[in-house]
Amino acid sequence: MGKMWGGRFTKKINPLVEEFTKSIQFDKKLAEYDCLGSIAHAKMLGKCNIIPKKDAANIVSGLSSILSQIKKGSFKINNSVEDIHTLIQNALDKKIGKSSGMLHTARSRNDQVSLDMRMYCKKETNSIVTLAAGLKASIKEFSKKNIDVIVPGFTHLQNAQPVLLSHQMLAYCQMLGRDIDRLNDCGKRVDVMPLGSCAISGTSLAIDRNFVAKELGFSKVSSNSMDAVSDRDFVIEIISNLAILGMHLSRLSEDLIIWNSQGFGLVDIGDEFCTGSSMMPQKKNPDVLELVRGKCGTLYGSLVEIMTVMKGLPLTYNRDMQLDKEPLFKSIEVIESSLKILTALFKGLKVNKDRASELLQDEAIYATDIMEYLVKKGISLKDSHNIVGKIVSYGVERKLKLSEISLRNLRFFSSKFNKDVYELLDAKKSVNLKNSFGGTSPKQVRKQLKNA
Ligand code: ARG
Numbered sequence: 279m280g281k282m283w284g285g286r287f288t289k290k291i292n293p294l295v296e297e298f299t300k301s302i303q304f305d306k307k308l309a310e311y312d313c314l315g316s317i318a319h320a321k322m323l324g325k326c327n328i329i330p331k332k333d334a335a336n337i338v339s340g341l342s343s344i345l346s347q348i349k350k351g352s353f354k355i356n357n358s359v360e361d362i363h364t365l366i367q368n369a370l371d372k373k374i375g376k377s378s379g380m381l382h383t384a385r386s387r388n389d390q391v392s393l394d395m396r397m398y399c400k401k402e403t404n405s406i407v408t409l410a411a412g413l414k415a416s417i418k419e420f421s422k423k424n425i426d427v428i429v430p431g432f433t434h435l436q437n438a439q440p441v442l443l444s445h446q447m448l449a450y451c452q453m454l455g456r457d458i459d460r461l462n463d464c465g466k467r468v469d470v471m472p473l474g475s476c477a478i479s480g481t482s483l484a485i486d487r488n489f490v491a492k493e494l495g496f497s498k499v500s501s502n503s504m505d506a507v508s509d510r511d512f513v514i515e516i517i518s519n520l521a522i523l524g525m526h527l528s529r530l531s532e533d534l535i536i537w538n539s540q541g542f543g544l545v546d547i548g549d550e551f552c553t554g555s556s557m558m559p560q561k562k563n564p565d566v567l568e569l570v571r572g573k574c575g576t577l578y579g580s581l582v583e584i585m586t587v588m589k590g591l592p593l594t595y596n597r598d599m600q601l602d603k604e605p606l607f608k609s610i611e612v613i614e615s616s617l618k619i620l621t622a623l624f625k626g627l628k629v630n631k632d633r634a635s636e637l638l639q640d641e642a643i644y645a646t647d648i649m650e651y652l653v654k655k656g657i658s659l660k661d662s663h664n665i666v667g668k669i670v671s672y673g674v675e676r677k678l679k680l681s682e683i684s685l686r687n688l689r690f691f692s693s694k695f696n697k698d699v700y701e702l703l704d705a706k707k708s709v710n711l712k713n714s715f716g717g718t719s720p721k722q723v724r725k726q727l728k729n730a
Pocket of ligand 1: 305310361385388391595597598600601
């Protein structure tokens, strides 16, 4: 099959080398962008009279018909060629003949591959941002529906304080918001047009790089040809942002897995989102959530992979850089499928309100409220902490709930206790009290819902 090089070689390439060096099996994903980039490039070459206008027009029409074949899925991918750039060049040669040989004027695959990757990244970051916003909306909807449900919030996976379940879920909306910001922010650095950097140093031909940038919807052109052909920061940034996003999705999944376990029974994941066991007929397992959690392995793996590939590479292009694609494609695939499935799962997620109240029967969860009660009466935090700690231990020893300790006995620990202290042993009261900005009171949570 035709190559884009070969003039200086006297021997045929060893088939092992051919097999070892090719990237078509994965870079075929870039087919559409490769055509679009080449169309803009050919238009520019014609406009600048670098190649005859007639040939430029032939190239554009040939590439356009290849592009429509790609879009229809009828373009044949020949897995024996070196890469997608070669494949499309070969197809164009076949389609239009001689004019095709002018397309690669003032261009190298080094700047071409960077252009293709940047176009791909622009499109994919946008669609991930849309999917992440979709999940955010789904979580918000779920929170709204269950705005009144109170659950034990954990630290160290131990009961800590009562919180609104919606407050906990909206925490994930905050994380997703930052993930979206990060992706949009790195989108600015992706939005730089590298074509015209050529192999390393630019070209002696009078090209118009701004024209190409405009044609392809880029807002800037790269300003150093050596940087442009050897920079993969934009790939690393996306992969790293996806690793963080994936970490958030894994934590979300873990919270739901815990809440869905028999010990908690707080949420019910719809049947259609669970799987069974081949041996235990009673099982309904949260495999979807476990896989979202587990696929973080792939996301972190991609990050280590690309960072290691790029480390220590001398300027400028090195073939190592061909290995940027698989980790990027893998990460994008994992994140897109995880976001889609979680969004759908949230729509069917049910909360068991009775279980929520049962889980709140541990009155030790109000210890902090009692401590703040004493603080409000002028006792220092340190002393209040100590007093309530002693009361909790007194109750544990005698197997008494806080509500079962008499006022007389409470006063033994501090004379500041009054009858109203027992009113604190109530989940609703407890969350209502946390009305500091960003706290878990319904008033604050409604505010969050409005701004999420
Ligand atoms: N397949 C190559 C890649 O993805 C294209 C660039 C080839 N450039 C070269 N100088 N061999 O990096």
